[in-house]
Amino acid sequence: MSSNSLYMEIYLDILSNIKKGVYSENSPIASERELCSLYHVSRSTIRQAMLLLYENGYVYKVQGRGTYVKPSIFEQSLYKFYSFTDELKKNNMDICNSIISYNIINLDTNLSSILNRPKDELFHKIVRLRTVENSPLMIESTYLPKNRFFKIEETLLENGSLYAYLKSTYSLNVDRASETFKPILPKSWQAELLNISTKTPCTLLERFSYEEDELIEYTSSIVRGDKYVFKVNLSN
Template sequence: MKTEALYLEVYRQILNDIKTGVFARNQPLPAERVLCDKYHVSRYTLRTALDLLNQAEVIYTMPGAGTFIQPAFLTQPLTQFYSFSSTLKKDNITISNHIVSYVMRPVDERLCRKTGHATGSAVHELVRLRSGQGEPLMIETSYLPVKRFPSLDIERLENGSLYDFLTAAYGFEIHNARETLRPVMPLPQEKELLQITGTLPCILLERFTYENSACAEYTKSIVRGDKYIFSVELKK
């Protein structure tokens, strides 16, 4: 390596090691001494490369705790109706679904307040783990009225979009939707499914989808806080 470009080469090597998983995102980088030995450079050269990575927002430093690798965020605009599957596919991200559970159950008082469905009426409760590039991103729990959707093709939903299935099977047409977001701490079983270690806040995203004036779908999603940025664009 040329001396004048040494720090740039180290910058590129660390960046590649992050992209290829040698260094895990949202985890601390090894100590400077270890990195100097790994890349065979002086501490001055290493720190210059780390400064570049910090400026590029690839890493960040927490005083007293060390230097950490920034998580890779997925940006989801909230300015129009969307599906996570469509958004991820546009970014060439491989999507997979895992059915965690499925039951047909009566509406309780809490769900009645949320959706307006009559207490005791039947709904499908579908829980799916959504992953991108093999990484768990969110747990989605969807409630669908049996009166509107008599049955669900669980095998098809394991491999495809819920909205695509409802549209094809039942002529489902979305007229409007409402969403709320708030930070939450995941429950132990949610941490296990999302492969969260330590303390990591998540985002509770609740979506109410309406067909005419009736709530045809209520979905609550526990989204990893280190994986998603939700954006809104305001225009005057």
């Protein structure tokens, strides 16, 4: 069998193991020496296979440490109002929402200042872990005024869009929204939920949504920087 056929077979086998999760995202691929021993081929053949994996975007290299599996990246355009769930469902992504906690809270001084609402006003606080294609992607904390949304059905939020639920149940009509983005490092409990290191860069995304110029929703999300990117298209 030619060396060209060999390196392609090895490429396809490693790629299959990546897609099956044998090699998980951000995990190291075996060293060249180990792969030579595993496949009984020369180092040059292994290098050809690894180069093809790199060129096709399946792996990345860390100087002095080796080759690692590149994570899948989800992209969100920011040219219009969007729903995380709806946007990913357009691409036939498998989405799971795990409710970490749900409480009725009184706004403390800090939240009262952020939301420009009276201290001690009652708000729903919903904390969810958003997972896509079996990869935890973000921790989302949503605050909703109880005087506008009397009751929230938790079970309906586990597999659907929050906005769709509020629209159908309470005739919510978001007129406008503003978002801020800030790079941060996750806290230990956040890193554990997101299955990342505390040194993995994340984005703190804050959304303020309004209905007839009144704040109707505030969401603070910790988004994995290695998995989710935000894109803005600019034109004259």
